[in-house]
Amino acid sequence: MKTNKNTYKIKLGIFVTIGIVILFVILFFIGSNQNLFSSKFEINTNFKNVSGLQIGGQVRFSGISVGTIEGISIINDSTVNVMASIDNDVKKFIKKDSKASIASEGVIGDKILTISQGSTKSPEVKDGATIKSFEPVEFDAILNSVKVTAENAEVITHELASLLSSVNNGEGTIGKLMNDEGMAEDLDKTMTNLRKSSKGLEENMEAAKHNFLLRGYFKNKEKEKEKLAKEKEKEAKEQAEKNKK
Template sequence: MIFKNYKTKLGLFVTVGILLFFLAIFIIGKQKNLFNPVFEIKAHFNNVSGLQVGNAVRFSGINVGTVDQIRIINDSTVQISMLVKKEVQKFIKEDSEAGIGSEGIIGDKLVVLSRGGTTDKIVKEGQLIGSTEPVETDAIMESLQITADNAAIATEEIAEILAKVNSGKGSLGKLINDNSMAEDLDATMTNLKTSTKKLDENMEAAKHNFLLRGYFKKKKKAEERKKATLEKEAKKSK
């Protein structure tokens, strides 16, 4: 009885193991496009930025293939071979380009294929297509760090300027904090307004002065003639 239970358990264990094995093969094969017709395209890069064999190939936001091989051609060129679903080939043009992106900010690397568009010729089996070099994450972080440092310096300098202004240093600080300077500025503006008003009154009085009356009449007539001439020219142009 014990022996029969042992054989039953062993059989169940082996059956479950075989099922898990075939399930794993199916999942991996589906991811690697082992059960779908595929075609190969290639691209050259100076730096693959951490891309690995098995990473996804994406077209129009959809995973359409995998990276099959990464090979160093020379000291400045790396060749990537990609296996892409055959059904997608008709959408990829000869002028399409391969670029290296990532899943999110810190996700796995992947190859992104552009649509192309300047030609109607479809990419061929094994064809080498153009590429765009990836932007290194380290370079982005370095740029952000420089920007942050500059912002910190600018903030510190602005804080120093405001501190000097609040303490009354400099012309702006004296103007803001010195009441007498503000009062002098107000008095100057008041005097300017008064002078302007008096100038207008003097001009009005001069117009009624019999010695200058002729001058202002001539000036007025000249302005009226000029206005009439402009009106005639406007009517002619219509």
């Protein structure tokens, strides 16, 4: 009887010991994942909207998990404070001009806090300091923007289709111009007359140049052009000589 009791106690002791070991292993992995066993420092940042960020969420720097969200509190009606606990090993890499932003793990993943790299000349952030932030872009706002763009595109497409239909049916000024052969012929005649008038004007100007009353005027104009051309040529040569020197 005593032997059975001793065997039972031994088995119970072994079971309890294994349970304790498993518990410690689980705590170790959880602590390692949450960085509970390394020295920490705290930083704060403020947002107008934390977009679903939760306490216990990850903090990432350069794509690496460096801490966790320890607190989220409402300061006033337009400001929400986020307090993050970060590994002390990365403190020297986070600068005063680093900025915090809220991102998602994947398209619809959990919200995380990301910290950007600051400038190399800026001093490192101090424990408990507050850094600036970028406001997150709301997914609903993106969907609304896409919806408005799609609606506008639909309206434009409808208007273009109506316009092309009117043109094909000979409606409106453009439709009449494209489908009315008489109007097209009149337009062609008008262009022909304009070309003839332009040619006649050139002939009249050429005749005026040979008129003894206007000949002096045109000669003076030609002399002025030649003089201006010579001055420009002279300036170009002087500039070329200066560049050589």
